[in-house]
Amino acid sequence: MANMLSVNTTFLHVKLIYFFFYASASCLMSYKAIFQKSLGMSPAQNGILQSVERFVILCFPPVIGALTDIRSQHKLLLTLCIFLMSALLFPGYFIPPVSDSTFKEEFNFCNSSSYNNTSSESEARQVVCNRTDDTLTCYNQNTTYEECINITGYQFTPQNLQFETDNCTAILKCFTSQLSAREPFGLTFLLLLIFTIVYALVSSPIGPLLDATTFEILAVEKEQNYGRQRMFGSIGFGVGSLATGYFIDVYSNAIGSENKDYLFVFIMMAALGVIATVISLKLKVPHHTIPSILPGLKLIFTSAKIFFFVWIVVIHGIVQSIKYTYLFWYGEGLAGSSTTMFGLAALSDCLSEVPMFFISNWIIKKLGHKFSLFLGLLCASLRTFLYAYLTDAWQMVLLEAINGVAFALPIAAMCSYVFRLAPDGMTTTLMSLIQGLYWGLANVIGTLLGGFLYESYGAQTMFKLTAALGVFGAFSFYFMSFLHLALSKIPSASTKEADSGEEVMKLTEQQQKSSDEEHNQVL
16 A cells, blocks of 8 residues: 555656746746837847847757766756756846837828828838727837827728828827837847846756756656656646736736736746755756767767758747747737736646647657657647737637647657667757757747748738748658658668668558557657
């Protein structure tokens, strides 16, 4: 009876640290973009800040990962990074906003003679509006027009409207924030840049370190799979996001602030991070030694399968980065928008991941790593396409329920595949490299491209083009895998395939059965 009621504290600590770390991370990660927006950042400036963050994520974690493997200091570096994240980021709350001159005026957007009395005809044609019923938020390169009310009955098309003619008669009453006097890269942007770099340096190694440490523990214990540990991170992320959004709304109303106050983003991040730090001290991490780091690096740069793997990882990362950076930014212009609603969307996002992580090992055994990645990218692309047709904030909650297949399944397949390919003692190095590509390079591309598309063509076009890129990436990955499989049937190539022990795309029942046997040996 005692044995039946005993708890494996090793796995308990792993589950708890996943829960509290991702709960802490969600507080800032979910609201960082709209926090920056509240300080006066434009979509392009936000894209630059996010890209700098992702560039650090690309470069820094692989260095920490290699150092960790060489010295076998997983626990020390993991604990240190979590503690620094909790301690160093709170001052970000005190970054001052950009000062605006705000006033109310009436004008005809489409008539260049009355458009702000000073604007040229070409400038008038560059006005873009986000529509919610009869209230619009409009902007061009110099001015942001908030809470615009249509007082002429002009019929606006849904969501984004770009005025291209001189013959419409849309007279609006707006609160106007003049941006022409701002320095585009002034004090606020500089402080946010420093904050972003520090945030990326201390937080980016934690995910790869935690995942690699988990796989090392699982390899020793031989009892449970990765997904059943990682799902507690999803629960923590959802709970943290929802609680943070709720407290932002409650606190902002309590102090009578017209704008959202993000104090609880930093309070909850620090408090939950301290708890995660204490738990990390309880982890029992196996010690290992490696003769050289070169074999793993050679594997990354010479394997065709690794190239195909990196391709779909990067494309998937680009698609996801658009969601992380611009969805809530866009959602603030939708009817029913609130930080609580954003928290519910994040909760829906994470709750859909929990059952998928729980059964991910079984699904990957049935479908294979590569088909799981292919399916995940297709679902992520479909969701991004549907973002373009949102009309109310609550619809985000429904769409985020796709996240189990769009994110959890491919992430589980990615981490499992990396662990499978890694030479002995180099799991953290390869995990950091691949996650650096996913969260770093792919997100740099996505945030910069997204910022340009958002400002130039509007959010709807950005979402649609991103979805098209995702579909292209998924099917090109499938085609390259099919071509590689066909070439592998040549006797010499097939021999090398058998020796490599790596999975290929299954196209027949016999190949499916063979692949399933491979997965059973892996996990």
